[in-house]
Amino acid sequence: MELNERIDKIAWQLFAERGYAQVKMDDIARELGMSKKTLYNTIPSKEALIHRLVEAFIAKIEIATAEIATNPELSCYEKLRGLPAYLLSQVSLIQPILFNDIRRFLPDTWTLMETTRHRIINERVGAIIREGIERGEVRHDLDAELVQDVLFNSLQGVITSALPLTDPVRFVQLIDATMLLLYEGLAKRDSQ
Numbered sequence: 001m002e003l004n005e006r007i008d009k010i011a012w013q014l015f016a017e018r019g020y021a022q023v024k025m026d027d028i029a030r031e032l033g034m035s036k037k038t039l040y041n042t043i044p045s046k047e048a049l050i051h052r053l054v055e056a057f058i059a060k061i062e063i064a065t066a067e068i069a070t071n072p073e074l075s076c077y078e079k080l081r082g083l084p085a086y087l088l089s090q091v092s093l094i095q096p097i098l099f100n101d102i103r104r105f106l107p108d109t110w111t112l113m114e115t116t117r118h119r120i121i122n123e124r125v126g127a128i129i130r131e132g133i134e135r136g137e138v139r140h141d142l143d144a145e146l147v148q149d150v151l152f153n154s155l156q157g158v159i160t161s162a163l164p165l166t167d168p169v170r171f172v173q174l175i176d177a178t179m180l181l182l183y184e185g186l187a188k189r190d191s192q
Contacts, residue, residue: 003042006032012053019097020050020105050102051109058116061090069124076132080151081179083124087117118156125152154178 001009010031014023025046029039043049068074068082103110126148132138138147 007039007042007049008053008056011049012057015050015053015098016094019095020046020101022097047106047109050106051112054102054109054113057090058113061087062116062120064090065120065124069127076128076135076137077179077183079128080125080183081175083121083128084175087121121156122148122152151182154182 007028011023011028014027014031023046025036025039028049029036032039043052064086065083068079068086071079074082102113126144129138129144129148129151133140133144
């Protein structure tokens, strides 16, 4: 394994477990079995390291969410349900302290995370809605942009409110209930 890969793997594990503020470059160097000087010869700062790790995390999410959104074997409903479930599965691997530390100590990295999250969800949801209309899975008499905004804000709200959840089953229930309400409505239909 290349040195940068080893650094990234160890640093990500430590940051994900303890947060940004509690991890020192000494800790990372010790886990790698190298001196702090050698570590600093490879990466200029702890801030640069976490930013690089967040960029790699984002790249992974970009690829996976694109695969979900473009999977021809999934229905529009399955794609819209799968996106937030995947996002939370990735976020749940990280202790909340890391998110709090990034928000508090690294505003540029936090802004990158937030703008990317908004963009990914918005772009993917929009593409799925347009595809659903073309495939006849979504009503064509609704404004696609309005539907995209409603779904985006609903999913965003569920994901944001669910971040403190440690029970993945409860999150799946939240996603299922949200998608059922958005897809089928609240009113009971009479069987005819």
